[in-house]
Amino acid sequence: MKIGDLSNATGVDVGTIRFYERAGLLAAPARQPNGYRAYGQAHLEGLSFVRHCRALDIPLSDIKRLLDFAATPQQDCADINQLVDEQIERVRARLKSLKALEKQLTVLRGRCSQPHATQECGILSELVSAAHGEACVCHS
Missing domain, CATH: 1.10.1660.10 (Multidrug-efflux Transporter Regulator; Chain: A; Domain 2)
Incomplete structure (x- = not known):
């Protein structure tokens, strides 16, 4: 083929x-x-x-x-087992990182609970602050 x-x-x-x-x-x-x-x-x-x-x-x-x-x-398949064990640890580390990301996004989402003018949006305000290196609640 x-x-x-x-x-x-x-x-x-x-x-x-x-x-x-x-x-x-x-x-x-x-x-x-x-x-x-x-x-x-x-x-x-x-x-x-x-x-x-x-x-x-x-x-x-x-x-x-x-x-x-x-x-x-x-x-011997011991090396294969070790390889898969290492992959499991990488997945666990990523899951931990994704859980932290979820927490940050949840906090960020909590900054804006209802519709209003864009210039008043807590989410955008936090993202702009973080982009300028200012303290951001989304890292707490």
Whole structure:
């Protein structure tokens, strides 16, 4: 199949497929006599694996490690467990950060509880103050 077919089958942009090839996450395809790349089932499966890992927000460097592990299945899986444990910790840290963001936005939203003229809007006032480096309740 051509790169466009692979893109359509996986929902991965053509430019991203080429990037994954250059990054070593996807095996280089054979070339047809006309120079076009010729992708096969292994490319489809590999790209689907990478796409799923990215959906789990696994960094590209870790995906490369997972692919290396998959290529040598006789290895001990302790390294894979560690990799996933590290990803869980990154997700937990992000959740904590998102909770703090939610709190800031909730406080900010509380600055304007009813419709009125824009120049009186507490939300805009706080955002302008924060942009100028002034104290803002949205950081408390």
